Amino acid sequence: MVIDDIMWWFGLIVLGFGIGIITGLFGIGGGFLLTPVLRIIFDLSYPVAIGSSLLQITATSMLSVYNHWRQQNLDLKLGSVTIVGSLAGTECGVRLLQVVSMRGTIEFAGYSMEFMDLLINTCFFLLMACVAGFMLREVYQSNKTGIDEPDTGCCKLLHQCSLPPFMCFEQAAIPRLSFWVPTGLSFIVGCLTGLLGIGGGFVSLPLMIYLLGVPTRIAVGTSTLQVLLASAYGMLRHLQAGHVNVLLVIFMFFGSIAGVNAGVKLAKRVNVRDTRKYFAGVLVGGLLLIVYDIVRKLNG
Secondary structure, eight states, rough: OOHHHHHHHHHHHHHHHHHHHEEEEESSHHHHHHHHHHHHOOOHHHHHHHHHHHHHHHHHHHHHHHHHHTTTOOOOHHHHHHHHHHHHHHHHHHHHHHHHHTTTEEEEEEEEEHHHOOOOOOOHHHHHHHHHHHHHHHHHOOOOOOTTSSSOOOHHHHHHHOOOOOETTTTTTEEOOOOOOHHHHHHHHHHHHHOOOOOOHHHHIIIIISSSSSOOHHHHHHHHHHHHHHHHHHHHHHHTTTTOOOOHHHHHHHHHHHHHHHHHHHHSSSSHHHHHHHHHHHHHHHHHHHHHHHHHHHHO
16 A cells, blocks of 8 residues: 555656646646546546646746746737636636536436536547647648648638737737737636636647647747636635645646756757647547546446
8 A cells, every 4th residue: 555655646746747748848738638637547536636737737837938938939918918818717617617516426328427527528528639630630731731830711810800909919920919819719718727627728729829820839838828827816716615735736746847847848849840740649648538537437
């Protein structure tokens, strides 16, 4: 039992290292993997997994934001604009989770499952499948055309939004954009942060690249800033509800320190098309984890 306990805590350090690499390389908090892993592998309840995940994401994102700022991969102006939508969305997500947590066990296709587990697993699966599928398709097309940065029809449409006020984001190479476009998108990301315990980076990164037209390297750094702010607020709200295991996060953070630094260094060496391809691959890994958990519960 002592050995099992030691391996359990050591596993948290290894997990923190892996999440740190993902944070530094892709500009995301890694919550889309961290929350399911804490629930499925480490057998924590979803509320505690979500709250602890947000504390871990907040800590690693602070390191990542600093490193990306030093490398000038960060649009502070765009990141600041997303704060408004992110915080409002996070509050909505936290309140929705409180409602969902009051639901008990339900019967589904002849099987008994916790309603919260079913809902959150379904949300993770659909989000990761959609984002991974879209990004893999886009990377395949980019490899054929030789174009590094994508230029989508949705991006052009959003840039034509005529709702004032308008802003210019020089670092992100956006000469004119309605304030409400990044604010609305960040609100959606904030909702996911509060509900699922993710920093939202795995959604905000592709949104910045494909819908706002932000260059990939700048999107990685700016996405990290948005992840930091939304996760910090969500963590405080979950801390109030007693859903944060601080000791657990301390062990993960030990691994994250080295992981973030390694991830940021890798980001400098990987070209932008490969960055998007590897990101989609990580999402596929998360999908397999969710499928494993669903099959395990149905057979158990």
